[in-house]
Amino acid sequence: MREEIINLLKKENKLSNKTISEIKDIDLNDFSNIVKELGKEDTEYIKASEISKDLDTDYIGKNIYVFKEVSSTNTVAKFLSINGAESGSVVISEKQTKAKGRSGKSWESPLGGVWLSIILNPNVDYTKLPLITLATGVAVAKTLEKVGVENPEIKWPNDIIINDKKVCGILTEAVSKFNTIENVIIGVGIDANLNITDFPEKLQDGTTTLKEELGRSGDENLLIRTFLEEFERTTELFNHEGYEDILKEWRKRSYTIGKIVEVREPFNTYYDAYVLGIGKEGALVVEKIDGTLEKVISGECIIKK
Template sequence: MRNEIINLLKKEEKFSEKTIDELRDVEINDFAEMIKDLGQQPTEYIKREEIVKDLNTEQIGKELYIFKEVMSTNTVAKFLSANHAENGCVILSEKQSNAKGRLGKSWESPLGGIWLSIILKSQVDHSKLPMITLATGVAVVKALEKVGITNAEIKWPNDIMINGKKVSGILTEAITKFNTIENIIIGVGIDANFDVDILSKELQEGTTTLDTELGHRVDENEIIRLFLEEFEKIFILFNDGGFEQILKEWRKYSYSIGKIVEVREPFNKSYDGYVLGISREGALVVEKIDGTLEKVISGECIIKN
């Protein structure tokens, strides 16, 4: 994280080459105000005034930082979460150069997409973290519905699909101290307005964008505003213990239930199974070939044709 923060400030010419080595001995948190100031500078595509003018939230997005380019909004969010960022603080970037998705996979984030992270300063039990990812997926789908996407679905645990292709992904990370969760960082990427041909070959076939599905460009700033509003609604529900309602919504949008999948769990052999549903804890319930049931808490589920 330290190198990324220094490189971000260097890229924006906040430091000269001559001083870079000297900064290695400086306390990283001393750069917090510089990063916050940088996140309030004018940007070309993602516009603060367009997002906040009609934003109907109490906390989410009230503190907002927008960058032209960062390596990862989640990394910047982690840094700011340790430096007095408010609950609901949002970090946006017009482009990411080295973002990571779930299980350490590379996440390509060109201009024309929506790349953001939300800081939650909330006391959440470790067992409830999967539910936050599911709730965020519901918020993404509801926001997309409001701009005309009526067929988005959620692939367990963190992908949003349209017509069998990925349009959005979610990465939830917990910042812990002495086994206690201090902050939660929720990263969300939405492929909005760009040609998938600019992505690497292995991603092109399985990726779609909102402008492709709708046949016209979308307003990224409007979608950001809509998502932040939907996220606040469902996170209030989460904080109030409305887990059954969240699961009900998730099941309605599920892309995984009723599918044959290959399950790849960490440190276990992969196996095929039929997805029966989702448990109250947010685990995927899979019936294996031999008829036994498994609850998949972490790992990957590959849909099989």
């Protein structure tokens, strides 16, 4: 995180008068207000004022920080959360140079997408973190329905699918101290006003965009505003322990239930299984080839064609 924040400050000429040795001795927390100020400067495409206009939320998006380019919105959000940013604060960037994904994957996020992270203080233990990811997936799917997408589906645990192709990814990270969750960072990347050719060739077959699916470009600021409203509604269920309501909405849109998948768990444990459903804690319930049942808490599920 330190290197990424220093690179952001360098890019914005906030450390131009510092020597290398001085930079090594910097307490980055002293620069948190500068990072917040950078997030309030004018940008060309994503406008905090447009998102805030008519935003119907109580706390999500009341503080919005928009950047022209960062390595990862999750990294900036994590930095700001450590330095007093309020729950519900949103970090958005027009571009990302090193976006974060599951299992340490990273990639560039070009201009035209919606790349954002939300800081939450949900006051829960680690066992509930998977449900936050599922709730976010429901909020994204409902958002896409509102902008005209028919039948967006949710692939466990963190992808949104349109017509068998990925249009959105979600990454949830906990900010912990002494085994206590202080904040949760929810990163969301939606391929909005992009062309398929904007992606690396190896990703093009399995990827789609809202522009491709709807046959037109959309208003990114309106898309973000709609998502923030849906996100607050869904997380309010979470805050009031309405977990079954979240799971009900998730199951209605599941891309994974009823499919044969290759389960890839940590430590290189791979096996084929049939997906029966999802448990109350957010784990995927599968039946292995030998008939035994398993709960998949973390890892990947590759749909078998």
